[in-house]
Amino acid sequence: MSLIRRHWLSVVAILVSFVVFVIPFIFIVLTAMKDKRQSALLDFSWPEKFQLWENIVDVITTRNWQLLTAFINSTILTVASVTLLVVFAAMVGFVLQRRRTRWNGLINFLILAGLMIPPAIVPTIWLLQAMGLFAKLHGLILIEVAYHLPFSILLYRAFIATIPKDLDEAAIIDGARPLDVFFRIIMPLLWPVTVTNIVVQSVTIFNDFTNPLYYLPGRGNETVQLTLYNFQSQFNTSYHLLFTNILLITIPPLIVFLFFNRQIVAGVTAGAVKG
Amino acid sequence: MANPTSRAYARRSTYPGWFFLPAAIIYGVLFLVPTFASLYFSLTRWSLFSSEFIGLTNFYQFFEEPFLVQGLVNTVIFAMITSGLKVVLGLLLAVLLTSRIALRGYLRSVVFFPVLVSTVGVGITFTVLMHPTQGAINVALELVGIDGPHWLTNPSLALYSVALVDVWKGVGLATVIYIAGLVAIPKDYYEAARIDGSTPTQSFFYITLPLSRPATVTVITLSFIGGLKTFDLIWAMTRGGPGFSSDTIASIIYKQYQAGFYGLSTAGNVVLFVLIALLVVPLTMYLNRREGHE
Amino acid sequence: MTAKFTRTARVAVGIMAFTALSGSALAEDVFMTMLVSNNPSNVATAEAAVAAYMKANPNVTIEIETRPGGGEGDNIVKTRLATGVMNDVFQYNGGSLFQAINPQQNLLPLTDEPFMADIQESFKSVVTAGGEVFGIPNGPAMGGGILYNIPIYEELGLEVPKSWDEFMANNEKIKAAGKDAVIQTYGDTWTSQLFVLGDYFNVSAAEPDFAERYTAGEAKFADSPAAAKGFERLQEVFEGDYMNEDFGAAKFPEGVRKIAQGEGAHYPMLTFAIGAIKDTYPEHVDDVGFFAQPGDSTDSNGLTVWMPDATYIPKSTSNPEEAKKFVAFLASVEACKIRNEAVGATGPYLVKGCFPPSDVPPVVSDMLPYFEEEGRNGPALEFLSPVKGPALEQITVEVGSGIRNAADAAALYDQDVRKQAMQLGLPGWK
Numbered sequence: 001m002s003l004i005r006r007h008w009l010s011v012v013a014i015l016v017s018f019v020v021f022v023i024p025f026i027f028i029v030l031t032a033m034k035d036k037r038q039s040a041l042l043d044f045s046w047p048e049k050f051q052l053w054e055n056i057v058d059v060i061t062t063r064n065w066q067l068l069t070a071f072i073n074s075t076i077l078t079v080a081s082v083t084l085l086v087v088f089a090a091m092v093g094f095v096l097q098r099r100r101t102r103w104n105g106l107i108n109f110l111i112l113a114g115l116m117i118p119p120a121i122v123p124t125i126w127l128l129q130a131m132g133l134f135a136k137l138h139g140l141i142l143i144e145v146a147y148h149l150p151f152s153i154l155l156y157r158a159f160i161a162t163i164p165k166d167l168d169e170a171a172i173i174d175g176a177r178p179l180d181v182f183f184r185i186i187m188p189l190l191w192p193v194t195v196t197n198i199v200v201q202s203v204t205i206f207n208d209f210t211n212p213l214y215y216l217p218g219r220g221n222e223t224v225q226l227t228l229y230n231f232q233s234q235f236n237t238s239y240h241l242l243f244t245n246i247l248l249i250t251i252p253p254l255i256v257f258l259f260f261n262r263q264i265v266a267g268v269t270a271g272a273v274k275g
Numbered sequence: 276m277a278n279p280t281s282r283a284y285a286r287r288s289t290y291p292g293w294f295f296l297p298a299a300i301i302y303g304v305l306f307l308v309p310t311f312a313s314l315y316f317s318l319t320r321w322s323l324f325s326s327e328f329i330g331l332t333n334f335y336q337f338f339e340e341p342f343l344v345q346g347l348v349n350t351v352i353f354a355m356i357t358s359g360l361k362v363v364l365g366l367l368l369a370v371l372l373t374s375r376i377a378l379r380g381y382l383r384s385v386v387f388f389p390v391l392v393s394t395v396g397v398g399i400t401f402t403v404l405m406h407p408t409q410g411a412i413n414v415a416l417e418l419v420g421i422d423g424p425h426w427l428t429n430p431s432l433a434l435y436s437v438a439l440v441d442v443w444k445g446v447g448l449a450t451v452i453y454i455a456g457l458v459a460i461p462k463d464y465y466e467a468a469r470i471d472g473s474t475p476t477q478s479f480f481y482i483t484l485p486l487s488r489p490a491t492v493t494v495i496t497l498s499f500i501g502g503l504k505t506f507d508l509i510w511a512m513t514r515g516g517p518g519f520s521s522d523t524i525a526s527i528i529y530k531q532y533q534a535g536f537y538g539l540s541t542a543g544n545v546v547l548f549v550l551i552a553l554l555v556v557p558l559t560m561y562l563n564r565r566e567g568h569e
Numbered sequence: 570m571t572a573k574f575t576r577t578a579r580v581a582v583g584i585m586a587f588t589a590l591s592g593s594a595l596a597e598d599v600f601m602t603m604l605v606s607n608n609p610s611n612v613a614t615a616e617a618a619v620a621a622y623m624k625a626n627p628n629v630t631i632e633i634e635t636r637p638g639g640g641e642g643d644n645i646v647k648t649r650l651a652t653g654v655m656n657d658v659f660q661y662n663g664g665s666l667f668q669a670i671n672p673q674q675n676l677l678p679l680t681d682e683p684f685m686a687d688i689q690e691s692f693k694s695v696v697t698a699g700g701e702v703f704g705i706p707n708g709p710a711m712g713g714g715i716l717y718n719i720p721i722y723e724e725l726g727l728e729v730p731k732s733w734d735e736f737m738a739n740n741e742k743i744k745a746a747g748k749d750a751v752i753q754t755y756g757d758t759w760t761s762q763l764f765v766l767g768d769y770f771n772v773s774a775a776e777p778d779f780a781e782r783y784t785a786g787e788a789k790f791a792d793s794p795a796a797a798k799g800f801e802r803l804q805e806v807f808e809g810d811y812m813n814e815d816f817g818a819a820k821f822p823e824g825v826r827k828i829a830q831g832e833g834a835h836y837p838m839l840t841f842a843i844g845a846i847k848d849t850y851p852e853h854v855d856d857v858g859f860f861a862q863p864g865d866s867t868d869s870n871g872l873t874v875w876m877p878d879a880t881y882i883p884k885s886t887s888n889p890e891e892a893k894k895f896v897a898f899l900a901s902v903e904a905c906k907i908r909n910e911a912v913g914a915t916g917p918y919l920v921k922g923c924f925p926p927s928d929v930p931p932v933v934s935d936m937l938p939y940f941e942e943e944g945r946n947g948p949a950l951e952f953l954s955p956v957k958g959p960a961l962e963q964i965t966v967e968v969g970s971g972i973r974n975a976a977d978a979a980a981l982y983d984q985d986v987r988k989q990a991m992q993l994g995l996p997g998w999k
Contacts, residue, residue, distance in 0.1 A: 014382065036849065125648065158490060232399075254388075257384070407815050520972075530959060
């Protein structure tokens with residue numbers, strides 16, 4: 001009985017997920033294979049002429065191989081800012097969840113404020129200019145860290161709440177120093193939420209459009225999302241190249257996900273075996 | 276801190292206050308300082324090149340915005356629909372995807388895929404799929420004899436269509452947060468419940484639901500605030516249209532910004548912030564208090 | 570950014586000095602950047618012009634950077650100017666948008682440059698502030714009116730309409746023949762404004778001082794029968810059920826396809842659309858013609874004209890002399906020829922001695938007569954007044970979709986205009 005139900009559920013889940021989640025991607029891939037004219041029809045049809053390869057070459061070589069520069073910039077930006085984010089946010093989340101002081105209210109408010117208040121662009125540019133960080137990749141890295149900290153802290157704080165406090169207290173009685181406790185004992189326990197953080201924040205930052213647009217202008221400073229504008233203007237859109245570009249710039253986040261997805265699944269399986 | 280005992284305590288503390296420092300510096304300098312500067316500019320007529328103090332005029336003008344009330348209502352509706360659906364669907368999917376279902380890896384991946392695609396990409400794709408006559412959705416509906424609605428061009432439907440796409444894009448994230456929460460629930464609890472003869476449904480309501488509360492708090496907070504602030508997707512799909520029918524506060528603010536009304540748009544930001552604070556601060560206080568009790 | 574470029578340039582200079590030890594007196598190397606909007610024919614033109622200039626001046630290197638158009642582009646331009654990081658040369662609109670970038674504070678005046686003598690006065694007037702001229706035209710003038718499909722007109726035996734009634738009569742016949750009479754593409758909201766903006770020649774024919782009184786806050790769209798007509802005409806077209814079924818979702822490229830392939834008969838648009846037609850449907854270039862938006866009477870039939878974007882130099886450039894030399898080249902007859910070769914002609918040039926090639930497409934040849942006769946063309950309102958409400962495109966979408974009636978829309982637009990005037994701090998607005 002339960003076996004039949006489980007199979008029935010599986011089949012439904014797979015069918016529904018295919019229609020809801022896979023078909024839109026098939027559409028992207030099909031459009032990326034078409035020529036300009038057929039792609040402009042924007043319908044769900046089989047490509048009359050397969051030219052995925054030509055489209056890829058076209059997209060990559062546009063504007064002096066701009067996409068490659070963009071990939072390099074976006075990768076540096078993403079790796080650096082996510083590393084800082086994970087370490088700093090976990091530190092804040094840990095202490096914030098564990099230590100109850102009268103500052104907690106203010107800190108919680110500032111975290112919410114960070115999520116809620118849209119950043120003020122022009123004053124930020126003035127500030128970056130004053131510090132010599134404007135139109136510099138490391139300036140943008142710090143910006144991304146500042147803007148995404150609240151989200152990461154929230155994730156960590158929620159997760160740390162599920163870890164028994166006895167663990168860190170036992171460690172400190174054994175004479176471990178706070179940094180050791182944090183990096184040797186707490187961080188490994190935080191791995192699942194760290195994975196979530198890495199995946200989500202790297203995807204967000206890699207896909208960020210607005211912040212690079214304002215804080216990292218200039219040739220040679222392109223990031224991947226800006227390359228979408230090569231094929232989509234107010235007056236003319238090359239849908240075949242646009243969708244090829246969407247396809248290409250989705251690959252790095254996909255790799256990150258596939259890489260870490262294993263780890264999430266592994267964690268779950270371990271749990272299941274234990275139970 | 277001059278007190279030697281407290282210094283000694285701080286040195287021994289498992290939870291040192293300086294852990295806040297790196298985050299606080301970056302956040303304070305690059306976020307809080309510009310934000311306070313912008314508060315001043317919301318009281319000026321500001322062309323970026325010069326600013327002139329005009330008191331509260333921008334706030335009067337913002338509240339005179341003919342579609343502001345509708346925009347407010349739209350914003351709240353959008354945030355409630357998307358966060359509600361993300362909580363419900365996210366939890367159900369997480370339970371489904373941590374159970375022994377066939378092709379679990381595949382299912383997890385496809386549910387999460389949309390999170391990977393840029394909002395701009397998702398917006399472009401769904402605008403095309405929701406095209407009233409040639410769009411794949413309506414073409415498919417036509418095959419089964421249904422005359423599909425004008426998803427994005429019917430003024431009373433556009434907001435809901437965008438909300439659905441937002442859920443489509445965001446539910447994978449909610450699911451992952453829930454999965455992380457569910458994994459942390461000790462398996463012994465379920466085992467014990469099973470031995471005591473509880474049904475899977477009972478286990479869900481008495482174990483999964485209460486113990487996934489931290490995850491629920493996170494999902495609600497993030498998606499509700501995200502929903503109130505939502506901009507990218509609405510802009511990519513309808514630009515607040517047709518006409519003004521799917522405008523939210525954020526899209527109204529952005530339109531002021533685009534028009535070069537920087538002071539006015541900054542004033543709008545302040546209004547949006549107050550609105551969010553009024554709704555979210557009580558909500559999170561409530562959620563956190565409940566969390567503390569358990 | 571600039572610092573980085575200078576450094577790169579210095580390295581390049583070093584290498585060149587090393588390789589050119591022969592001792593010949595090399596002109597000093599110059600590196601500049603140019604910001605252009607990303608519309609493909611514009612980028613193609615800029616690339617061709619830069620290539621030609623760099624060939625003639627081997628010591629100069631110019632990099633092109635693209636930016637999105639529309640509101641996002643406005644913000645990039647304003648942010649860069651305000652923070653002093655604008656490229657050495659950049660393109661931006663003339664008219665009301667030009668006034669909003671504070672030209673006297675941010676731009677290098679070009680009034681006394683010799684090449685200014687060859688620029689037409691009509692263009693100079695839209696890039697003038699405080700008595701100084703700041704820009705040169707980037708391309709030919711455009712007309713705002715109605716593109717029509719010539720094969721449909723021939724098949725149904727229709728005449729080019731000279732009055733609004735004739736236009737509506739044509740629409741009725743086209744509809745009866747089972748075709749879409751008017752193409753609308755509200756998926757790109759800016760395209761919805763054409764019936765209102767393109768009507769301005771007719772407004773100014775009825776009320777010659779409208780622009781002046783409008784800027785002063787005295788004339789309103791809702792109170793002026795002539796000005797309100799643009800909205801009414803849009804409403805009439807909706808009520809006549811002349812539009813393509815997917816008008817709410819279709820975008821500009823689909824509008825171009827429909828008019829080129831004869832899926833629809835009329836498309837209210839700016840004439841630069843011919844560039845997109847040529848690009849995507851070259852075999853249909855000769856199937857599309859153009860006429861000005863007709864008014865009440867056949868006697869006063871004329872064209873509302875749009876000025877092209879201008880090319881400017883910011884005060885922040887580190888290379889003002891070299892930038893001026895380059896701009897002088899862009900304002901030359903040679904640059905027009907390069908443009909003609911790169912993207913073809915899309916209208917009459919605003920530089921003396923520049924002419925479109927002899928074999929122009931019908932859209933352009935239909936447009937030229939309006940320029941040859943006195944009193945048959947006039948600039949669009951946005952070139953006569955700094956006041957333009959930002960929500961016009963949403964309002965016209967509402968009228969064109971039957972969500973709001975014309976009278977309401979005109980009143981709402983007046984309110985939008987008032988907000989803009991107050992934000993600009995114009996005198997006389999409360």
